[in-house]
Amino acid sequence: xxxxxxxxxxxxxxxxxxxxxxxxxxxxxxxxxxxxxxxxxxxxxxxxxxxxxxxxxxxxxxxxxxxxxxxxxxxxxxxxxxxxxxxxxxxxxxxxxxxxxxxxxxxxxxxxxxxxxxxxxxxxxxxxxxxxxxxxxxxxxxxxxxxxxxxxxxxxxxxxxxxxxxxxxxxxxxxxxxxxxxxxxxxxxxxxxxxxxxxxxxxxxxxxxxxxxxxxxxxxxxxxxxxxxxxxxxxxxxxxxxxxxxxxxxxxxxxxxxxxxxxxxxxxxxxxxxxxxxxxxxxxxxxxxxxxxxxxxxxxxxxxxxxxxxxxxxxxxxxxxxxxxxxxxxxxxxxxxxxxxx
Numbered sequence: 001x002x003x004x005x006x007x008x009x010x011x012x013x014x015x016x017x018x019x020x021x022x023x024x025x026x027x028x029x030x031x032x033x034x035x036x037x038x039x040x041x042x043x044x045x046x047x048x049x050x051x052x053x054x055x056x057x058x059x060x061x062x063x064x065x066x067x068x069x070x071x072x073x074x075x076x077x078x079x080x081x082x083x084x085x086x087x088x089x090x091x092x093x094x095x096x097x098x099x100x101x102x103x104x105x106x107x108x109x110x111x112x113x114x115x116x117x118x119x120x121x122x123x124x125x126x127x128x129x130x131x132x133x134x135x136x137x138x139x140x141x142x143x144x145x146x147x148x149x150x151x152x153x154x155x156x157x158x159x160x161x162x163x164x165x166x167x168x169x170x171x172x173x174x175x176x177x178x179x180x181x182x183x184x185x186x187x188x189x190x191x192x193x194x195x196x197x198x199x200x201x202x203x204x205x206x207x208x209x210x211x212x213x214x215x216x217x218x219x220x221x222x223x224x225x226x227x228x229x230x231x232x233x234x235x236x237x238x239x240x241x242x243x244x245x246x247x248x249x250x251x252x253x254x255x256x257x258x259x260x261x262x263x264x265x266x267x268x269x270x271x272x273x274x275x276x277x278x279x280x281x282x283x284x285x286x287x288x289x290x291x292x293x294x295x296x297x298x299x300x301x302x303x304x305x306x307x308x309x310x311x312x313x314x315x316x317x318x319x320x321x322x323x324x325x326x327x328x329x330x331x332x333x334x335x336x337x338x339x340x341x342x
């Protein structure tokens with residue numbers, strides 16, 4: 001197998017891992033964002049938390065695997081990405097830990113003040129994590145201040161301007177919509193009815209931001225359409241993306257929430273694919289000088305490393321997929337509370 005083909009395969013595998021994380025942990029974060037607003041009493045809040053209770057930690061395996069694969073396959077990209085977003089990723093890690101602690105600690109003390117504290121910690125951790133993921137994506141899309149030796153020469157404040165914040169808002173709204181559809185599938189009675197009422201407003205918020213971010217990207221990130229112009233067949237990605245977005249309210253109107261959840265998952269998949277198409281062949285584009293950009297060619301490991309890793313991935317990825325399928329099958333159906341619930 002040629003070096004170039006191995007490089008492309010690993011770029012694709014990283015995309016698969018990132019999509020898997022965004023789809024699976026996306027509804028976890030969405031549930032956390034909706035948690036304080038959708039449930040009216042302690043029983044319902046426990047139901048909301050327990051809807052993701054058996055799943056959230058397994059979903060994070062995809063993010064851990066993505067980080068390990070990036071480190072081994074494209075070490076220069078790994079070093080540049082993590083050093084450039086060091087403060088933001090430290091905060092993201094804090095949020096992911098905060099979400100886990102909120103889930104585990106909330107029911108340990110029978111105090112309304114104690115539980116209210118962890119309810120809001122659960123919300124803030126989920127909201128901030130989703131926002132940070134979007135902001136990071138927006139910065140990577142627009143380009144960053146990379147200097148010689150791929151050293152980031154900007155500041156934390158230069159990463160928080162209008163475009164990444166827009167992408168962050170889009171990510172929050174998408175995960176909230178994804179989480180709401182998931183909650184509709186997992187709940188029943190009055191809580192399910194209340195969840196159903198928020199899906200339509202959430203869809204319109206997401207659709208509005210989707211349109212605004214699309215126009216903003218067209219204007220602010222002109223290089224985003226270069227690959228689409230060079231390979232017109234790639235326009236199928238944004239077209240399928242738009243169709244998947246429009247299919248969400250259609251599926252809910254037909255009373256097919258499972259189909260709507262599939263559609264929202266496909267929206268995430270299509271957006272991640274479009275993101276990959278628009279940045280290719282870069283991992284991070286330098287706004288100082290294109291020569292300082294981190295690309296597939298200057299970031300990759302040796303041919304032998306990529307080949308050996310591909311063998312390991314051929315064994316490991318089916319294990320992760322099998323584990324995921326089994327867990328979701330075991331915990332299928334409506335969420336119920338028992339003495340061991342959160």
